[in-house]
Amino acid sequence: MSRGTLIDLLYLVSATTFILALKGLGSPKRARLGNGIAAVGMLIAVVATFFKQVDGHNLHHVALILIAMAIGIVVAVPTARYVRMTAMPQLVAIFNGVGGGAASLVSITEFVHIHSTHPATYVTLEVLLGVLIGTVSFSGSAIAYAKLQELMTGRPVTYPGQQVINAILGAAGLVLIIIILVTGQTGLLWVLLALAFVLGIAFVLPIGGADVPVLISLLNSFTGLAVAASGFTLGSNLLIVAGTLVGASGILLTRLMSKAMGRSLSNVLFSAFGSVITASGGTGADARPVRSGSPEDAAVLLSFASRVVIIPGYGLAVAQAQHVLRELGEELESKGIEVFYAIHPVAGRMPGHMNVLLAEANVPYEQLMELDEANSELQTADVALVVGANDTVNPAAKDDKTSPIYGMPIINADLAENVLFLKRSMRPGFAGIENELLYNPKTTLIFGDAKDTLTKIVAAVKAS
Amino acid sequence: MGNALLQYATVLMLTIFVGIEIIAKVPSILHTPLMSGSNAIHGVILVGAMLVLGSSNTTLETVLGFLAVILATLNVVGGFVVTDRMLEMFKAKPRTTAAKKDEVAS
Numbered sequence: 001m002s003r004g005t006l007i008d009l010l011y012l013v014s015a016t017t018f019i020l021a022l023k024g025l026g027s028p029k030r031a032r033l034g035n036g037i038a039a040v041g042m043l044i045a046v047v048a049t050f051f052k053q054v055d056g057h058n059l060h061h062v063a064l065i066l067i068a069m070a071i072g073i074v075v076a077v078p079t080a081r082y083v084r085m086t087a088m089p090q091l092v093a094i095f096n097g098v099g100g101g102a103a104s105l106v107s108i109t110e111f112v113h114i115h116s117t118h119p120a121t122y123v124t125l126e127v128l129l130g131v132l133i134g135t136v137s138f139s140g141s142a143i144a145y146a147k148l149q150e151l152m153t154g155r156p157v158t159y160p161g162q163q164v165i166n167a168i169l170g171a172a173g174l175v176l177i178i179i180i181l182v183t184g185q186t187g188l189l190w191v192l193l194a195l196a197f198v199l200g201i202a203f204v205l206p207i208g209g210a211d212v213p214v215l216i217s218l219l220n221s222f223t224g225l226a227v228a229a230s231g232f233t234l235g236s237n238l239l240i241v242a243g244t245l246v247g248a249s250g251i252l253l254t255r256l257m258s259k260a261m262g263r264s265l266s267n268v269l270f271s272a273f274g275s276v277i278t279a280s281g282g283t284g285a286d287a288r289p290v291r292s293g294s295p296e297d298a299a300v301l302l303s304f305a306s307r308v309v310i311i312p313g314y315g316l317a318v319a320q321a322q323h324v325l326r327e328l329g330e331e332l333e334s335k336g337i338e339v340f341y342a343i344h345p346v347a348g349r350m351p352g353h354m355n356v357l358l359a360e361a362n363v364p365y366e367q368l369m370e371l372d373e374a375n376s377e378l379q380t381a382d383v384a385l386v387v388g389a390n391d392t393v394n395p396a397a398k399d400d401k402t403s404p405i406y407g408m409p410i411i412n413a414d415l416a417e418n419v420l421f422l423k424r425s426m427r428p429g430f431a432g433i434e435n436e437l438l439y440n441p442k443t444t445l446i447f448g449d450a451k452d453t454l455t456k457i458v459a460a461v462k463a464s
Numbered sequence: 465m466g467n468a469l470l471q472y473a474t475v476l477m478l479t480i481f482v483g484i485e486i487i488a489k490v491p492s493i494l495h496t497p498l499m500s501g502s503n504a505i506h507g508v509i510l511v512g513a514m515l516v517l518g519s520s521n522t523t524l525e526t527v528l529g530f531l532a533v534i535l536a537t538l539n540v541v542g543g544f545v546v547t548d549r550m551l552e553m554f555k556a557k558p559r560t561t562a563a564k565k566d567e568v569a570s
Contacts, residue, residue, distance in 0.1 A: 072537025
């Protein structure tokens with residue numbers, strides 16, 4: 001067997017591991033194994049590539065390749081290891097962005113490389129698509145990162161004629177591609193690069209709040225497609241398979257995620273959701289009375305309950321209160337009270353994010369309930385304890401047809417006998433919408449930082 | 465030349481269906497790890513980056529290729545480490561709380 005055939009065979013093994021990995025990631029038991037398998041497959045592919053011959057000779061610049069890899073590893077490992085779990089979404093965004101940037105650079109470099117030999121039209125097309133999609137993913141992810149990291153406002157950024165301008169930018173990109181293909185004016189590649197960069201930013205700016213994770217999933221899928229395009233240019237089945245896998249599954253995943261919020265993907269992408277903060281019912285709403293209580297009141301209510309359902313949201317993670325919450329759960333259990341955690345699919349900032357955060361705090365996996373299960377349990381619950389959640393328990397999603405979140409499945413906290421709502425202030429949640437549950441007669445509000453409040457409640461429960 | 469293109473297009477089409485098929489039944493709690501895991505997989509662009517840097521003839525190509533290898537390595541390594549860290553948390557925990565509950569009940 002020749003060296004080239006052997007390497008191609010190893011690439012095939014590698015591509016197979018990627019498929020197995022994605023399959024493994026779909027089940028809780030085999031997910032970690034799946035990720036490990038993909039990592040091994042990736043290592044095989046990278047090592048094999050060192051022995052590959054391009055244009056009839058061995059790879060040049062092996063030292064440079066190793067240096068660049070070392071730089072990448074030195075930056076990536078500590079970043080990935082030590083960033084707090086709450087910052088996970090922006091981390092995924094940034095690693096996705098650099099992937100898009102890499103795909104774009106690979107396409108450009110290959111184009112510069114083959115430039116002299118007058119490439120066939122379809123080769124040019126592959127390059128242009130790789131550059132366009134990869135760069136949009138790069139700059140888009142950078143903005144998504146800035147939004148989640150709160151380097152800029154997380155709310156949608158809008159300006160007059162935004163959609164028209166974005167449409168023009170998109171159309172200009174396509175026209176430019178056609179011009180380059182027809183005229184062979186390859187210098188215009190750099191114009192396309194700049195245009196794609198601006199397009200990525202303009203596309204992401206009007207998307208904000210809870211929609212950013214859906215956007216990251218979409219950009220993840222884009223990067224996959226850019227990698228596939230590079231694969232066509234380089235003639236690599238491995239890149240085509242891996243890129244297309246991510247591209248196709250990413251688009252489906254994106255749709256699943258927007259479905260979990262009860263919205264369509266186009267609504268997520270183009271409606272600048274949440275930019276108008278309750279223009280409809282906002283006025284005068286603040287004046288309505290709410291019932292507020294002390295942590296001690298909450299402790300009494302909890303101690304005399306027999307079933308408690310805890311509904312955590314992103315605010316819990318912001319306050320770093322997941323450990324205290326687990327302590328409260330254990331304390332109540334030791335009094336013979338049944339405790340469950342009701343996890344909304346989009347609690348936290350990404351689907352599944354809350355499960356990760358609670359697992360980190362050692363909350364037993366068996367106590368976590370998904371939406372439907374939680375809603376049937378809530379009917380017999382004495383207390384629903386809402387910690388740092390807001391939009392995911394907002395009854396407007398069921399009742400108010402004018403509400404922007406109408407149709408989103410919610411956790412029916414109002415079914416419980418009593419609702420304890422831990423909240424920092426009366427400010428609306430991530431989506432910027434007023435919450436009727438706050439004014440429900442069953443509800444007692446406990447104002448303050450979630451961690452402080454929970455610590456006080458734990459102390460009071462212990463004392464009682 | 466045309467044959468190669470056809471072969472790549474075949475691979476593309478088949479992979480699209482595989483990609484959709486294997487994702488169809490994923491529980492929502494695994495959406496984030498799945499996104500992160502597939503993020504790591506598209507880091508395979510590292511192979512492409514190595515090839516363009518390894519075959520570069522001009523300074524421009526070398527510089528672009530060098531940057532591409534750095535970015536791609538960030539994608540691969542960061543992607544896998546983050547995903548592993550997430551999934552580490554899904555391990556079944558020893559049921560300390562449940563044990564306590566049993567004590568109280570008995």
